[in-house]
Amino acid sequence: xxxxxxxxxxxxxxxxxxxxxxxxxxxxxxxxxxxxxxxxxxxxxxxxxxxxxxxxxxxxxxxxxxxxxxxxxxxxxxxxxxxxxxxxxxxxxxxxxxxxxxxxxxxxxxxxxxxxxxxxxxxxxxxxxxxxxxxxxxxxxxxxxxxxxxxxxxxxxxxxxxxxxxxxxxxxxxxxxxxxxxxxxxxxxxxxxxxxxxxxxxxxxxxxxxxxxxxxxxxxxxxxxxxxxxxxxxxxxxxxxxxxxxxxxxxxxxxxxxxxxxxxxxxxxxxxxxxxxxxxxxxxxxxxxxxxxxxxxxxxxxxxxxxxxxxxxxxxxxxxxxxxxxxxxxxxxxxxxxxxxxxxxxxxxxxxxxxxxxxxxxxxxxxxxxxxxxxxxxxxxxxxxxxxxxxxxxxxxxxxxxxxxxxxxxxxxxxxxxxxxxxxxxxxxxxxxxxxxxxxxxxxxxxxxxxxxxxxxxx
Amino acid sequence: xxxxxxxxxxxxxxxxxxxxxxxxxxxxxxxxxxxxxxxxxxxxxxxxxxxxxxxxxxxxxxxxxxxxxxxxxxxxxxxxxxxxxxxxxxxxxxxxxxxxxxxxxxxxxxxxxxxxxxxxxxxxxxxxxxxxxxxxxxxxxxxxxxxxxxxxxxxxxxxxxxxxxxxxxxxxxxxxxxxxxxxxxxxxxxxxxxxxxxxxxxxxxxxxxxxxxxxxxxxxxxxxxxxxxxxxxxxxxxxxxxxxxxxxxxxxxxxxxxxxxxxxxxxxxxxxxxxxxxxxxxxxxxxxxxxxxxxxxxxxxxxxxxxxxxxxxxxxxxxxxxxxxxxxxxxxxxxxxxxxxxxxxxxxxxxxxxxxxxxxxxxxxxxxxxxxxxxxxxxxxxxxxxxxxxxxxxxxxxxxxxxxxxxxxxxxxxxxxxxx
Numbered sequence: 001x002x003x004x005x006x007x008x009x010x011x012x013x014x015x016x017x018x019x020x021x022x023x024x025x026x027x028x029x030x031x032x033x034x035x036x037x038x039x040x041x042x043x044x045x046x047x048x049x050x051x052x053x054x055x056x057x058x059x060x061x062x063x064x065x066x067x068x069x070x071x072x073x074x075x076x077x078x079x080x081x082x083x084x085x086x087x088x089x090x091x092x093x094x095x096x097x098x099x100x101x102x103x104x105x106x107x108x109x110x111x112x113x114x115x116x117x118x119x120x121x122x123x124x125x126x127x128x129x130x131x132x133x134x135x136x137x138x139x140x141x142x143x144x145x146x147x148x149x150x151x152x153x154x155x156x157x158x159x160x161x162x163x164x165x166x167x168x169x170x171x172x173x174x175x176x177x178x179x180x181x182x183x184x185x186x187x188x189x190x191x192x193x194x195x196x197x198x199x200x201x202x203x204x205x206x207x208x209x210x211x212x213x214x215x216x217x218x219x220x221x222x223x224x225x226x227x228x229x230x231x232x233x234x235x236x237x238x239x240x241x242x243x244x245x246x247x248x249x250x251x252x253x254x255x256x257x258x259x260x261x262x263x264x265x266x267x268x269x270x271x272x273x274x275x276x277x278x279x280x281x282x283x284x285x286x287x288x289x290x291x292x293x294x295x296x297x298x299x300x301x302x303x304x305x306x307x308x309x310x311x312x313x314x315x316x317x318x319x320x321x322x323x324x325x326x327x328x329x330x331x332x333x334x335x336x337x338x339x340x341x342x343x344x345x346x347x348x349x350x351x352x353x354x355x356x357x358x359x360x361x362x363x364x365x366x367x368x369x370x371x372x373x374x375x376x377x378x379x380x381x382x383x384x385x386x387x388x389x390x391x392x393x394x395x396x397x398x399x400x401x402x403x404x405x406x407x408x409x410x411x412x413x414x415x416x417x418x419x420x421x422x423x424x425x426x427x428x429x430x431x432x433x434x435x436x437x438x439x440x441x442x443x444x445x446x447x448x449x450x451x452x453x454x455x456x457x458x459x
Numbered sequence: 460x461x462x463x464x465x466x467x468x469x470x471x472x473x474x475x476x477x478x479x480x481x482x483x484x485x486x487x488x489x490x491x492x493x494x495x496x497x498x499x500x501x502x503x504x505x506x507x508x509x510x511x512x513x514x515x516x517x518x519x520x521x522x523x524x525x526x527x528x529x530x531x532x533x534x535x536x537x538x539x540x541x542x543x544x545x546x547x548x549x550x551x552x553x554x555x556x557x558x559x560x561x562x563x564x565x566x567x568x569x570x571x572x573x574x575x576x577x578x579x580x581x582x583x584x585x586x587x588x589x590x591x592x593x594x595x596x597x598x599x600x601x602x603x604x605x606x607x608x609x610x611x612x613x614x615x616x617x618x619x620x621x622x623x624x625x626x627x628x629x630x631x632x633x634x635x636x637x638x639x640x641x642x643x644x645x646x647x648x649x650x651x652x653x654x655x656x657x658x659x660x661x662x663x664x665x666x667x668x669x670x671x672x673x674x675x676x677x678x679x680x681x682x683x684x685x686x687x688x689x690x691x692x693x694x695x696x697x698x699x700x701x702x703x704x705x706x707x708x709x710x711x712x713x714x715x716x717x718x719x720x721x722x723x724x725x726x727x728x729x730x731x732x733x734x735x736x737x738x739x740x741x742x743x744x745x746x747x748x749x750x751x752x753x754x755x756x757x758x759x760x761x762x763x764x765x766x767x768x769x770x771x772x773x774x775x776x777x778x779x780x781x782x783x784x785x786x787x788x789x790x791x792x793x794x795x796x797x798x799x800x801x802x803x804x805x806x807x808x809x810x811x812x813x814x815x816x817x818x819x820x821x822x823x824x825x826x827x828x829x830x831x832x833x834x835x836x837x838x839x840x841x842x843x844x845x846x847x848x849x850x851x852x853x854x855x856x857x858x859x860x861x862x863x864x865x866x867x868x869x870x871x872x873x874x875x876x877x878x879x
Contacts, residue, residue: 051861052861054526054527054530055505055512057527057531057533058530058533058534061534062504064858065537065541068793069541069546069795069868070795070853070871070872071869073540077592078541079537081537081540082533082540083536085535086508086536087515088532089528089529089532089533090515090532095515097511101591125662164662281519281521281522342518344518348507354515358520
């Protein structure tokens with residue numbers, strides 16, 4: 001699915017997205033209907049002497065449009081558009097109506113149930129095809145022997161070089177139980193043929209690896225879904241077994257998810273302590289605590305990577321660890337979503353996501369986003385301890401310290417705090433300025449091969 | 460997902476606020492065509508709406524004292540959800556500007572600007588929706604891979620420019636498409652396509668890292684420096700204030716852009732103007748009286764139907780009454796309901812011209828085309844210059860809501876062939 005759309009869907013969902021409703025001026029001024037415009041209005045047939053109730057207004061116009069409109073429309077979509085417009089009129093982008101199919105999609109994504117038929121690898125664009133960035137545990141890909149770094153150059157006998165990654169991914173995915181033939185380029189020279197049976201793939205929302213040539217662990221958390229806390233705990237355990245001396249938790253582009261999941265994950269770090277104070281209507285405050293008894297001692301420095309796409313639960317996770325001085329935040333400011341939503345299912349399968357509260361971090365911070373009338377960020381979100389804008393002049397592949405300057409900075413910070421943490425094989429400590437010239441050459445070469453910037457979950 | 464996801468977020472917050480429709484006179488609802496509204500609201504939908512209100516009432520983080528706002532929001536949603544260039548919701552300020560324009564007083568740069576959807580994208584979207592809804596139950600419904608309502612951003616098209624307005628002085632014309640305001644791109648489906656193309660190029664990569672970096676920066680800058688259509692429209696047609704630097708595509712042609720600084724001041728335009736011996740009728744309030752005065756004693760009248768404002772249906776009928784005796788000059792048909800309503804005109808006292816000449820061009824559409832067709836149907840008129848009139852022009856009604864907002868709803872198509 002189109003990545004822009006994906007974001008739109010997960011966060012906003014469905015149909016009348018563009019025109020569905022906020023009156024710009026009402027939003028901007030936050031005002032109630034003025035009387036001046038009303039007074040100037042010419043008398044027209046539709047205006048009743050007695051004020052209609054909101055339900056009457058809706059029902060009359062619904063009837064009028066469904067009966068009189070000359071074009072294509074069916075009552076169901078009309079009503080859906082109406083309900084979306086109604087929720088949009090609250091002026092809160094997080095309170096939305098979701099028609100059944102989107103409600104289901106949303107529910108599946110928060111429960112970590114979204115699956116597809118595929119091979120179980122994460123892929124990223126490459127000049128020759130698509131590069132395997134990661135192979136999921138227990139997947140058809142790992143069973144067949146596909147490795148990280150392999151470049152898929154052919155799918156079902158077709159050369160895929162130069163094709164768009166979405167298109168290639170579309171060819172690799174398919175119905176569960178069917179077969180797909182892959183031609184793989186290994187070590188840049190060996191061509192290997194594979195035939196795999198596609199299986200049901202649920203991409204993990206947290207998983208770990210030790211960064212190549214280092215003893216620093218890296219956990220990529222892509223969401224805060226229902227199964228994420230368990231996957232996160234397993235990832236940490238796996239890394240500790242490998243004797244890491246530092247940990248980078250990557251929350252960039254993480255749109256958040258369940259507050260409960262964030263609280264459970266924080267319970268590994270803080271023992272029964274306040275996570276957030278949730279404030280609902282009428283200033284009713286409720287403190288959410290981490291679970292007691294499962295916290296562990298982290299004997300190595302922890303850094304968290306953030307950017308403007310880190311939102312909601314990701315901001316809570318990062319903000320809480322910052323407030324308890326358990327992690328150093330690196331990267332760019334976060335989105336600034338300081339509200340909590342409930343999803344209320346309706347009988348016909350649709351649902352309403354509605355903002356029920358705001359929250360504050362342990363130190364009392366309100367991180368609400370402020371933006372100008374065109375939606376451009378002004379302030380809010382969590383400011384990282386060490387601000388590092390993503391360098392756009394290199395070819396970035398997230399999670400690869402050779403090209404990902406934010407990750408590189410996070411590793412440097414770990415190295416400064418813990419001398420045992422090293423970039424082992426390169427034997428360097430510190431930034432790009434210390435890299436010997438020859439190695440820079442290697443970097444360039446590596447960049448040229450690793451084109452990617454967009455990782456895709458594939459099957 | 461450096462670019463796209465980020466864009467998604469920014470995009471989302473902006474577009475959700477949604478373009479409000481154009482302050483664009485089309486018709487108004489004193490017409491008899493709307494009076495015979497029938498049918499009952501489905502109890503299901505009514506109950507569901509009530510249930511939603513109740514949920515908001517109980518759970519929303521702030522108390523919502525103004526529930527009318529929510530109902531009006533629902534109407535806005537329904538109208539915009541028709542994805543029809545002719546169906547537009549007007550918020551209170553826009554409706555005020557709209558009413559001003561009906562009196563010949565235009566705000567902003569002195570032009571009428573409206574939304575126009577990309578028909579190709581629209582049809583694709585409708586097909587996908589149909590495919591989705593073909594599922595037996597919602598549990599079986601799938602979201603197609605290429606389902607993307609965010610591609611349905613309308614273009615901003617100039618439909619009328621008032622003579623002597625700042626816009627007219629700088630050469631803005633009907634048919635032009637607004638591209639940039641004060642250096643910010645107006646989000647349109649074309650702009651969206653350009654962004655998609657740029658993004659896919661970024662993802663494909665380039666052997667030249669400098670080139671790639673440049674492209675990335677351009678992509679990001681492009682998104683940051685953009686305006687949602689509703690904002691652009693308000694700047695052009697509702698707001699007062701400093702002059703705007705406007706870039707438009709002449710005649711909608713990407714290859715001939717034009718950039719000028721256009722002042723904003725309220726312009727009073729006449730509902731009728733004689734131009735070089737020809738009569739130009741704007742279907743505004745009072746236009747019929749001006750027209751009657753202009754043609755007094757003339758047996759031959761030449762009407763220039765080029766670049767005419769849409770005005771209202773009732774003003775159009777009044778003007779026809781000046782030119783034609785009482786009678787039926789066509790019909791309005793609703794293809795969905797099959798209802799065919801005669802288009803009756805009440806003739807006004809006074810002499811009628813026996814010979815009416817029409818001048819048309821590609822901008823002769825909507826009410827101008829309906830006007831021309833009714834005249835042709837009378838047998839007294841002929842086109843002396845320009846193409847034949849487009850058929851099946853939509854007949855659009857205006858419905859006002861009690862909070863001072865309003866919406867335009869196409870209720871049928873004009874047909875001159877059912878006149879007998």
